[in-house]
Amino acid sequence: MANIVCYGEILWDVFPEHRKIGGAPLNVASRLKSFSNKVAMISAIGDDVPGKELLEYLNSNEINTSCIQTIKEYPTSEVHVSLNEKGSASYDIKYPCAWDKIDLHDDAENLVKNADAFVFGSLVARDYTSKNTLYKLIDVAKYKIFDLNLRRPYYTKDILVYLMNKADFIKFNDDELFEVSKYLGSKYNSLEQNLMYVAEQTNTKHVCVTKGSHGAVLLYGDKLYYNSGYLINVKDTVGAGDSFLGSLISKLLTNTNPQEAIDFACAVGALVAQSEGANPKLSDSDIETFINPL
Numbered sequence: 212m213a214n215i216v217c218y219g220e221i222l223w224d225v226f227p228e229h230r231k232i233g234g235a236p237l238n239v240a241s242r243l244k245s246f247s248n249k250v251a252m253i254s255a256i257g258d259d260v261p262g263k264e265l266l267e268y269l270n271s272n273e274i275n276t277s278c279i280q281t282i283k284e285y286p287t288s289e290v291h292v293s294l295n296e297k298g299s300a301s302y303d304i305k306y307p308c309a310w311d312k313i314d315l316h317d318d319a320e321n322l323v324k325n326a327d328a329f330v331f332g333s334l335v336a337r338d339y340t341s342k343n344t345l346y347k348l349i350d351v352a353k354y355k356i357f358d359l360n361l362r363r364p365y366y367t368k369d370i371l372v373y374l375m376n377k378a379d380f381i382k383f384n385d386d387e388l389f390e391v392s393k394y395l396g397s398k399y400n401s402l403e404q405n406l407m408y409v410a411e412q413t414n415t416k417h418v419c420v421t422k423g424s425h426g427a428v429l430l431y432g433d434k435l436y437y438n439s440g441y442l443i444n445v446k447d448t449v450g451a452g453d454s455f456l457g458s459l460i461s462k463l464l465t466n467t468n469p470q471e472a473i474d475f476a477c478a479v480g481a482l483v484a485q486s487e488g489a490n491p492k493l494s495d496s497d498i499e500t501f502i503n504p505l
Contacts, residue, residue: 213464214249215240216326216352218345219335220310221254221265221279222288232268232490233290234310235332235360238450241490242457242479244274248464251275251326253319253348255282255309262287262309278319285309304334304362311338315347327464328354330456333374337365349377356380358456359387368394372413380417381409382456388420406430419459419473421452426477429459431469438473441481441501450490455480478502 217236224233237252244250252274256262258281265287269276288308293301313335323329329352336342349355357378359371371391375381383391385402392405395412399405402420410418410430418430426440458479462472478501482493 212248213243213327213461214325215243215328215330215460215464216251216253216323217243217330218253218313218323218348219332219341220288221252221256221269222290222308222310223261223265224292225289226292226294230289231487232265233450234288235334235358235450235453236330237265237269238453238490239330239358239457239460240269240274241272242454243461244272245493246458246461248461249275251278251322253278253313253322255280255285255313257281257285257287257309258283259287261289275322278316278322280309280313280316282309282312285312302362304365306365307338310335311341313341313344315344319344320348320351323348324351324353326353328352328356328460330356330358330460331374332358332360333366333371334360334362336370336374342370349374354379356382356456356460358382358453359384359391361387361390375409375413375415378413378415380419380460381413381415382419382421382452382459383409384421384452385423403428403435406435417463419456421455421480427455427473429469429473431463434469436469436473438477441478443481443485445484446487451480451484454483454490474502 217240219236220234221237222234224231240250240252285308291303355378357374392409397405397408421427424440426438429436455476459476
């Protein structure tokens with residue numbers, strides 16, 4: 212069991228016919244907690260019903276909410292989600308909202324100092340207040356996990372490069388890898404070459420790239436590990452990458468073999484993609500049967 216703090220957006224994903232709890236850091240936190248890790252969230256909600264419902268969800272899942280601020284001046288975040296015919300999502304993320312205004316408090320700093328790992332993304336850096344808090348928390352974290360979530364127009368090259376250089380572990384999807392490697396001056400065309408290039412340029416020893424239905428590749432301990440994906444019928448891809456990351460972190464932080472870790476994480480991501488919403492409940496037997504069917 213590891214002690215992990217997740218920082219950033221918590222929100223409601225609003226689909227045409229329903230709404231689901233979401234936000235990449237919250238999704239990662241939920242999956243980490245499902246594997247019995249000790250998990251805390253640092254974020255903010257509005258003084259409204261959607262915010263109270265988010266808080267109730269986190270508390271019911273035994274995720275530490277002591278550092279979730281209530282900000283009366285800004286609403287709890289809602290994101291409108293559209294799915295194409297393949298289940299891939301696009302997002303309309305309203306600005307500003309409560310999680311754009313996360314202030315730095317001593318209790319949050321202490322929480323991060325005492326954690327085994329600190330997970331953050333790029334979206335929360337779109338506003339100065341939450342970005343400044345993130346930068347201060349990074350400086351006290353033991354092991355920094357950067358989960359890129361590139362949502363136009365809410366990121367800049369300078370911020371991404373700064374966060375990558377601070378990180379101990381970086382997670383991309385394949386599109387993000389190629390975009391960011393160009394920022395760093397890469398002339399390579401292959402995924403593996405660009406992965407290694409980014410690792411070298413940012414002095415990051417642990418880098419993972421997801422490839423959608425084609426699995427993922429992980430650089431860990433100077434070695435590349437591969438999973439080629441699982442055959443599924445995609446319902447929606449919302450949260451699949453977040454559950455992948457939460458599963459991978461959970462395994463790696465407890466010293467699981469990296470090949471076993473990436474196989475497990477890809478299976479969990481696939482199971483989420485063939486379910487509705489970002490945080491479906493998955494039992495250990497569901498995952499084991501999926502990886503090794505009888």
